Amino acid sequence: MSTTARRAGLAIVAAALALTGAVYGATRPASADVTAQLTASQLVADMGAGWNLGNQLEANANGIPNETAWGNPVVTQALIDRVKASGFKTIRIPVSYLGNIGAGPNYTVSAAWLTRVAEVVNYAYNQGLYVLINMHGDGYKAVTGSWLICDSSDQTTIKDKYQKVWQQIATKFQSYNEHLVFESMNEEFDGQYGNPTSACYSNINAYNQIFVDTVRKTGGTNASRWLLVPGWNTNIEYTAGNYGFVLPTDQYRSTSIPSAEQRLMISVHYYDPWDFAGQEDGTITQWGAAATNPAKKSTWGQEDYMDTMLKKMYDAFVTRGYPVFVGEYGSIDKTTYDAASNTYRVNYAKALVSTAKKYGAATAYWDNGYNGQHGFGLFNRSSATVTQQGIISAIVTAAGGSQPTTTPTSAPTSSPTSSPTSSPTAGPSGTCRVVNAVNAWNTGLTNTITITNTGTAAINGWTLTFTLPSGQTIVSGWSATYTPASGTVTATNASYNGALPAGGSTSIGYQANHTGNAAAPTTVKLNGATCS
Template structure:
C-alpha cells in the first residue's frame, strides 16, 4: 500500500528512534529442516495473516524508525496477542533506506538488522509464519528511496538490491520454512495506469536477482518459499499481458521435486477504493448486506472480488504457484456511519473466503491506527483487541476459531501456552483425525487435522499419539509437543482450545527420521480414541 495511504491519521515524529538494545544478541534459530510442503499444504498451514504495518517500514528523513509514524515500539506481548486471536502468519514490512552503507558492499547497519531479526523472532519463536520484504525503498514519495524502476542508473540499483538481499538472506539462512521472503512491495513507476517499459522489465530483473541471490546463500534459503510481485502488486497487471514474467528458479535445492514450485505470487487487494481507503464518509457500506445504495460503491462488489481471485487461480495456482494476498482491508468510517464495521467485517470475510477457495493465503493490512480512517485491529500500546468483529470474520472465513473475549493478560513467553480451561472429556468415537505426511531424505512434515465429531463442545484438549520408531520432532506449530519422540502429547494453543461440535483445527510438526516416515498412530483426544 502506498506510504501516504498507510499513514492514515498518523503524525510523523520529529526524532528518529533510538533502538532499544542496539547491540542485539542474535538468538539461535531452529535447525534447517527444509520441509517439503506442497503449495496447497502451505496455503492451508499459513491460515489467516496480519500485517505489522507502519513499523519497520516507517522512516523519518530517510532513516527507518519503528516509531516514526506514531506507533509504539513492537513488543512480544503484541505478537502474542495477534497469535492468540487466531492469526497464523505475520507479514513484517521493512525499509532499509539510509541504513544501507555505500557501495560496493552496501552494508546494512548492524543495529537495524539486529532489530529486524529480533522482531522476526517475536513471531517465528511462536511457530507463526513470518513474511519479510523490502517495503519502502521503492516509493518515490519516501525520502531516500532508491529501488526505482525508471531510474537512469539501473546498474547501481541492481547491485545495491543484490547486496542487501544477500545480507538479509544470509542472516536468516538457518530459519526453517516458516520464514518467507518477499522481494519488494508495490514496485512501479509511481504513475497509476498501464505499466510502462522498460520499467516493468526492470521489476522482472529485480525479482530474478532476488531469487538467484537468496538461493545461492544456501541453508534453508535453497528451498524456502519466495514471494514475487508484479507491477504494483496489481492483479490485472500481473495476470494480464502487460509484461510480468516469472523468475527462473535454477539454483533451488535438488531436494525439491521437479513437479513442485517454491515461488509464490504476491498481490494486494483494495477494491473498491472508495469503500476501502478513500478518506471521507461517503461510501461506508459494501456487499450483499448493504442497505443504502447511496453509501455503496457502484463497482467492486463480491462478484468482482471473486472474479479477480479466480484470475490469480487460473493463471498461477493452477500451475502450482500459490498466491499471497499480502494486503487487504478497509478503513474505519464509523464516524460517518455507525454500521460501517459490519461492512468492513463482511468485506474481510468475503475476501478471505474467496482466497481460500482459489488457493491463496491472505494478510490483513493493519497500520496500527485506531479511529477515523484507521485500519487497526489491535491497540499496539496495550496489546489488546480493538476490532473483534473483523477478526472473527477473518478467522471464521479461513476455517479457524477465535476467542469471543480476548484474554486480558497476554503471555510474553515465546512458547505456545496451553488453554487455562481444564480439558473436557470427550466420549470415545467423538473425534476424527486426518494426518498428511510429506517426507524427504531424513526429514518429514506432518499436518494433523483434529475434528470434534461429538455433540458437546471441547474446552481445552490434549491429543496423544505415537510416533514411528526413529522419528523425533524438531519443530511444531499450533500446539505444544512433549516429548519429542515415542508417545507424544500435543496440547492446544490459547486460540484453538475450544472445539464446538463439528469444528476442526489443524496443527503440525517437523521431524527427522531414520528411514521410517510413517504417520503417527493411536490418536486419543483427552483420553478418548479417535477415528
Template sequence: MTSTVRKAGLAVLAATLAFAGAVYGVTRPAAADVTAALTGPQLVADMGAGWNLGNTLEASNNGIPSETAWGNPVVTQALIDRVAASGFKTIRIPVSYLGYIGAAPDYTVNTAWLNRIKEVVDYAYSKGLYVLINMHGDGYKTVSGSWLICDASSQTTIQAKYQKVWQQVATKFSAYSEKLIFESMNENFDGQYGNPTQPCYTNINAYNQIFVNTVRQTGGVNTSRWLLVPGWNTNIDYTAGNYGFVIPTDTYRSSTIPAAEQRLMISVHYYDPWDFTGTEDGTITQWGAAATNPAKKSTWGQEDFMDAQLKKMQDTFVVRGYPVFVGEYGSIDKTSYDSANNTYRANYARTLVATAKKYGAATAYWDNGWNGQHGFGLFDRSANTVTQQGIITAIMAGLGTQPSTSPSPSTSPSPSTSPSPSTSPTGGTGACRVTSTVNAWNTGLTNTLTVTNTGTTAINGWTLAFTLATGQTITSGWSAAYAPSSGTVTATNASYNGAIPAAGSVSIGYQATHTGNAAAPTAFKLNGATCS
C-alpha cells in the same frame, strides 16, 4: 489508486501523534528446519489468517528507517502475543533499508538495524508463526531516500545495490526454518496509475530474478524456503494479465525439492473498490449484498468482482503450482460518517478471506496501527488490546476456523514470554479436544496446541496436562505457564485466556529441545478430564 497513496497520506497523519513504547520479552534463537517442505496447497492452509505489522519497520524520517517515525510505538513481544492469541498464524513485517545502506561496492546494511529486524522477526517466529519480511519503502518515489526505482536511468547501480542488500538479509536468516518467507519488494511501479510501461516492467522482472538467485545462493534453508514475488504494483490485472510479468526461474534451489513442485509464491494486494476501502470521506461507507443504502455503496467492486479477480490468480498461477498471497487488504474506519460502517468492513474482510481460500490464496490484513477515523487498526499497539474484534472474528469466519479466545480489550497480557497464570482453575471439566502442530529440526522443535472445549458449558480457568516424548525438554513457551519442563507437563492458563466458551478454543505453544524423538505429546487432560 493503490496503497502507495494510502500509506503516504496516513504516514503524514500518524507522524503528528506521540506514542511511547517499551521493548520487553525474550528473543529466542532460530534453527534450521530439516523436515520436508510443504507443498503449495499445504503452505496456504498452514499459513491461516495473516496480519501486517504496518507503518513500523518500513517507517522512515528523512530517508532513515525508524520504527516510531510514523506514530506507532516500539514493537514488543506482548503485541505479537496478542496478535497470535487473536487467531493470526502469519505476520507480514514490511521493512525499509534506505539510508541504512552503506556506500558501494559493498552496500553494507547497518548492523543495529539488521539486528532489530531479527529481534522483531523472532517475536513472531519463536511462537511458531509464519513470518514474511520484504523490502518495502525503498521502491517508493514518494519516500525520501528511495532508490529501487524501476524507471531510473542507473539500473546497473540499482541492481548491484539490491543484490547486496538481499544477500546480507538472506545470510542473516539462512538458518531459520521455512516458516520465514522473504518477499522481494512491495508495490514497485513507476508511480503512474494505468497500464504498465516498458522497460520499467522489465526492470521489475529483473529485480525478482536477482532476488531469487541471490537468496538461493546464500545456502542453508534459503535453498528451499518459499520466496514471494510481485508483479506491477502488486496489481492483479497487471500480474495475471498479458502485461509483461515473468515468473523468475529458480535455477539454484535445492535439488531435494521434487521437480514438479514450486517454491515461489505470487504477491498481490486487494483494495477494490477504493472508494469504500480507502477514500477518506463519508460518501461510500457500505459494501456487499447486505448494504442497506444504495447511495452509500460503490457502483463496482462487489462480491462478483472480487470472485472474478481472485479466480484470475488461480487460473494463471495456482493451477501451475504457484501459491498466491494477498499480502494486503482491508478498509479504513468510516464510523464517524456511518455508525454501521464496521459491519461492512467485517463483511468485506470475511468475503475476501473466504474467496481467497476458495481460489488457493493466503491473506494478510493491512493494519497500520491507527485506530479511529480513517484507520486500519485492529489492535491498540500501546495497550496491546483488541480494538476491532468484529473484523477479527469475520476474518477467522472467512477462513473457516474457530478463532482463539482473544484477550479482553480491557486488559493486557503480562509482558513475559510465558505469562503469569491466573488464580487456580475454577470449573469446566467437560469434554475437550487437543490438536498438536509440531515443527521440528535437528535438535529442536516448536509445538502449537489448540485446546477446544467440546462440552456444553464454558470453562473458566484451566490446566492442561500432557506427556512429552522421551528426551524432550521445554525451553520456553507462550500463552501459558509450563511446569515441569519434561515428563508430564502442566500448562496453566495465562491471565487473559482462562475462559473457553462452549465450542471455543485457545492456542498455546512452546519451544523444546529433543534428542531424536520429535513426536507430539500424548495423554492430554484438561482440568483432569481426558481429551480426544
C-alpha cells in the same frame, strides 16, 4: 500500500529510536527446526489467517528507518502474542532499509538495523508463526532516500545495490526454517496508475530474478524456502493479465525439491473498491450484498468483482503450482459517518479471505496500527489489546481457523449475545482499581479499561458497571459484552478473562460515539465493589 494511505492520520514523531546491537530473541538453528517441505496447497492451508505489522519497520525519519517515526510505539512481544492468541498464524513484516544501507561498492546494511529486524521476526517465528519480510519502502519515489526506482536511468547501480542488500538479508536469516518467507519488494511501479510501461516492467522482472538467484545462492534453508515475488504495483490485472509480468526462473533451488513442485509465490494486494476500502470521506461506507443504502455503496467492486479478480490469479498461477498471497487488504474505519460501517468491514474481510481460500491464496490484513477514524487498526499496540474483534473473528473463521474465545463472528454490537462461563464472585469494597485510556476524535472515541484485582482473594467471573457521560453511545466492544449502549453500562467478562487472581489485571474496551463530551466513564464498580 502507498505512503499517504498507509499513514492514515498517524502523527509524525520527531524523536528517533535508539537502536542497539543486543539480540533479545533466540534464533533457532535449522538443524533443530527441520520441517517437512509443504506443497503449494498445503502451504496456503497452513499459513491460515494473516496479519500485517504495517508501517512499524517501514517508517522512517528523513530517510532513516525508525519504527516510531509515524506514530506507532515500539513493537513488543506482548503485541505479537496478542495477535497469535487472536487466531492469526502468519505475520507479514514490511521492512525499509533506505539510509541504513552504506555506500557502494559494498552497500553494507547497518548491523544494528538487521539485529532489530531479526528481533521482531523472532517475536513471531519463535512462537511457531509464519513470518514474511520484504524490502518495502525503498521503492517509493515520495520517500526520502528511496532508490529502488524502476524508471531510473542508472539501473546498473540499482541492481548491484539490490543484489548486495538481499545477499546480506538472506545470510542473516540463512538458518531459519521454512516458516520464514522472503518477499522481494512491495508495490514497485513507476508512479503512474495507467498501463505498465515495458521498460519499467522489464526492470521489475529483473529485480525479481536477482532476488531469487541471490537468496538461493546463499544456501542453507534459503535454497528451498518459499520466495514471494510481485508484479506491477501488486496489481492483480497487471500481474495476471498480458502486461509484461515474467515469472523468475528458479534454477539454483535445492535438488531436494521435487521437480514438479514450485517454491515461488505471487504477491498481490486488494483494496477494491477504493472509495469503500480507503477513501477518507463519508460517501461510501457500505459494501456487499447486505448493504442497506444504495447511496452509500460503490457502483463496482462487490462480491462478483472480487471473485473475478481472484479467479484470474488462480487461472494464471495457482493452476501451475504457484500459490498466491494477497499480502495486503482491508478497509478503514468510517463509523464517524455511518454507525453500521464496521458491519460492512467485517463482511468485506470475510468475503476476501473466503474467496482467496477458494482460489488457493493466502491473505494478510493490512493493519497500520491506527484505530479510530480512517484507521485500519485491529489492535491497540500500546496496550496489546483487541480493538476490532468482529473483523478478526471474520478473518480467522473464513481462513479455516478457530477462535480462542466465544466472541461472535459478526461485528461487535451494544447488544451482546455471549455470557460469562462462571458465576461472579464479589470481593469486598475497595479491592479493585481501573485505569481508563481514552483516545478521542471529532465525534468518536475508544476507551481501553484496565481492571486490576487489588484484593487478597481471587475473583472468578466478574461484571464491571460504569456510567457513560451524557451523549456517549457504545457502537462496538471487545474482551467483554456490553449492555445497554448508553447510560449505566454492564460489561461482563469473556470466557478467557473471567479469572482475576489477587493482583491480576485484564484489559477490555469499547468504541463509542459522543456529542462533545469524550470523558472517561464514572461510578465504576467491579462485582458491586466501588473501584479506585
